[in-house]
Amino acid sequence: MDIDKIINSYKKFVGNEKPEDVAQKKDDTLNKIKNASALSGLLENIRIAYDMVADSVTGRYKGVSKSTLALLAGGLAYLALPIDLVPDIIPVVGWADDAAVLTWIFTRCADEFKKYKEFKSQSQSSSSQ
Numbered sequence: 001m002d003i004d005k006i007i008n009s010y011k012k013f014v015g016n017e018k019p020e021d022v023a024q025k026k027d028d029t030l031n032k033i034k035n036a037s038a039l040s041g042l043l044e045n046i047r048i049a050y051d052m053v054a055d056s057v058t059g060r061y062k063g064v065s066k067s068t069l070a071l072l073a074g075g076l077a078y079l080a081l082p083i084d085l086v087p088d089i090i091p092v093v094g095w096a097d098d099a100a101v102l103t104w105i106f107t108r109c110a111d112e113f114k115k116y117k118e119f120k121s122q123s124q125s126s127s128s129q
Contacts, residue, residue, distance in 0.1 A: 026050045029080050039079075039099050045106045045113065049076055052116045061119055068112050075105040 030046065033039045039046070049072045055061035056069050064072075078084065079098050086097040106113070 026054075029076075033079070033095070033098075039095050039102070042099060042102050042106065046076070046079070046102065048113055048116065049106070049109075051120070052112070055116075061116065063115050063119060064112055068109055071105055072109060075102050078102075 026047075029050075030043065033046070034043060052061065052064060053069060053072050053076065056064045078101055084094070084097055086094050
């Protein structure tokens with residue numbers, strides 16, 4: 001797997017769109033899944049993952065490894081795309097595979113999430129001063 005290739009393709013995707021369009025896609029995905037009980041416990045981590053990937057590829061955050069970035073981008077793509085191992089249109093089970101994949105990814109990225117939350121907290125407190 002060529003991690004640089006994955007990251008560059010994500011940068012091209014994000015770079016060709018206005019920031020508000022990327023934010024809208026995030027919002028659309030979150031709205032789509034907020035009623036999916038299998039994913040409801042993951043919503044906060046999904047938000048964090050979206051923000052971490054976006055901040056990383058735009059250069060606002062430099063604390064994430066390339067392998068973690070590729071893992072998060074892949075997990076978010078798996079969630080957003082309709083093509084899964086178990087299609088999302090199948091009640092309960094369709095979202096369960098997404099939840100399992102994301103839970104595994106978020107567990108592997110727990111330390112990175114903690115560092116990113118600290119970064120966001122520090123940058124928000126410094127911008128409010």
